Amino acid sequence: MARLDRLREARLVVQRAAVERYQQRTAEREENKRRIAENGPGAADSPERQMTFRRRVSCINRLRSGAAPLPFGIERKMGATLDFVDVVPSDTARKAGRSVARIAAFGGSDIELEGFATGFIVAPGLLMTNWHVFPSEADCRNCAANFLYEKTERGLERGIVFEIDADRFYVTDQKLDFAIVAVKPRAITGEALADLGQNTLIEATPKILKGDPVNIIQHPEGGPKQYAISQNRLVDILDAEGFLHYETDTLEGSSGSPAFSENWELVALHHASIPQMRNGRVVARDGSFWTKNMGDDKVHWIANEGARVSAIVRRLSAMVLQDTARQQILNGLLATTTDPVQEAMDAVGGQETVQTVNIGVSGAGSAAQGTAQGVPQGGSIMGGVQFTFTGPVTINVNAGGGPVLAAPLPVTAPELPKAEEKSIRFDPDYDSRGGYDPDFLGSGISVPVPSVAEERLHEILKDEDGKPLVLRYHHFELMMNKPRRLQMWSAVNVDYDPRYKSEKNREEFGRDRWIPDPRIPAAVQIFDADFYKPAGNIDRGHMVRRQDNAWGETELEIEFANSDTFHWTNCTPQHEAFNQSTPGAYNRSYAGMEGLWGALENHIQQSRKDGDTKACILAGPILSGEDPSADFGRGEIQYPIEFWKIVCVAEGPKNAKQLKVFGFILSQKTVVDRFGIERFGPGRFKRHQVPLTEIASKAGVVFDGKLLDRDTMAGQQAVDVANLSDVRGLG
16 A cells, blocks of 8 residues: 555544544534533533642743743743634744644655645654554654744745654554654755754643634645744543634644644644534535545535643553664653643642643552443553542553554444545746747747736736846746735736646645735735635635646647646636535535636537647636625625636638637626625636737736737627537537
8 A cells, every 4th residue: 555545544434533533522512612602711620620720830830930940841821812824923822833834745855845735843853643544653764843834924934854864763542643753953955853853742731621722833735934822722532532612713724733732832742623413424615525536625624633632641651662772762752741731830830730630651549439441451451441540549550562543443433524645736936937929829820918007007016126027937927916916917828738738637736725925915915714615605716727738749638738727816706606616516516617717628629620739828817906805803805706717729721821819708706795705605707808909908907919809799789699619609
């Protein structure tokens, strides 16, 4: 089984277990929510737990007042009302986030990293992530930790890269879904790992109460660092099993992220998202039953689960490793897990200590009464564990032997979404991209790119010399509108010749992954969390279509051309029923509807004749000042209602080919006006075949006279296109 297949299967095992735990705790969780709603955070915790927690918070506040040096990571309280952000929200978050990395496939310093998970430093030279990310030492090979990959005021920072070194240290536990692996001390560019700090595993409890926020730092979908700091209420604590359940605003693909309390103490290792279930099946966002072809975006996710730090420390304390060098490293890790708050207060003197019960370290308690259920031979806790104590007690679980992995969970549970670990690969050399060729059609025919109307030049993103910046990619190029953070126009060369197409299907290229263009500031690009994710029914709409651009003379050229269309600069908000060729295949609410964008492009492709396989396509959104806007917590963003597309082909005898130009304006106004961008029912969109002069007037662009002269609609009124067969002049 391939490495990526093993990762996917491992995550399914973990997710099924999380769903089962969540469902079993429904009654307790609803009671917790009721108490929290009536009396606030902490109301669902026991009086003893509340008292211990308040004592701990009092200690932290006293330390902040200057009574003693602050322990690492406890410097400033972080508010619970901050939104999901990619710009660091506070100095405390910045410090905690320095040691958080995206985990990526690493093929050498000259190859673009393929991020697929998150991890963080927990002790000098040691990184923690999930077992399902690194289920074996072999799965760690050719992987790296990419720190400081984040957006700043300077734009997207590429960060620094350290290779994973599992040969030096690797321990894992399937039940709690954690893996700890060594990282090389120096980056491939020479920086020291020690300078990044760490988020230490502190065993002390409680560090959080039910109803309090859970703050998460992550690299979702292998992208830049994100901070999830809203809608993150802790709703349940599974003491025996060692897990937390919390509501969350995080994106998918954040396996291995650290979860913090509002006092910025590490409380859990995030590992699984939980979908809504009905009658044993996963529920989609629209209330229907989810199916594989919908994709993870359409799942109705309702909660997340994380493994408690205290449970992880107890498990590590019970491990005895056969390798002496690794045992010494583990001992060093465990030495860092003592409570810095208590140590600091002891240094001050005269403070009441916080009693804790240490389970699973050493010895056996003689003053205990209780029962343990589900403990199989060998000492690994597999089921619920219930204890009743009448006095101080220390209980030993699995004192001998090496790390014990829980037996694989049954795989007969309901089908759950699979996490695609492999993602598309990007060409790291942006200087080599040739862009668009205006002479692509041959026969002496030229199709120049548009220019921008004088009255709108101030909106265009400029280069260092103050000239409009043209961003070049494989086979296409575009220009950005700076205030709207969307492209002004794009131009692509298309060749439909099967000889230049790959035999790979879309999935074989890897999971779709949108990325920022590192050549321009992040602030002029719209990201997933800004609009596309929270809007729900809005697709990440390609202006240059993936299928059009994925051609070339070599497999590598095709692969990189395919990936280039997944830059945010090539993305515009398009309603899913507007963007997809056959939206009814993914959402039965759209049954019978024909996607506007995809259907037109498919018709263009099929119209090529006489062996002619080439086309030049110019396109863009119509960025009007009258466009509607929405604010999902990150500022107002105007989204376009209309789009334009111009298809240029050469037709006629081989030695006397003539340019033919077809212009279209495509509108999603009907569906957006009627149903909005957050929910949708069946409706109709509008499409028109128009003269290029109308496009130029609406879009603020200027077309070369060569195109105006060969416009099939020149001098005519716009016509509605009810069916694709109505397109004039396309054959």
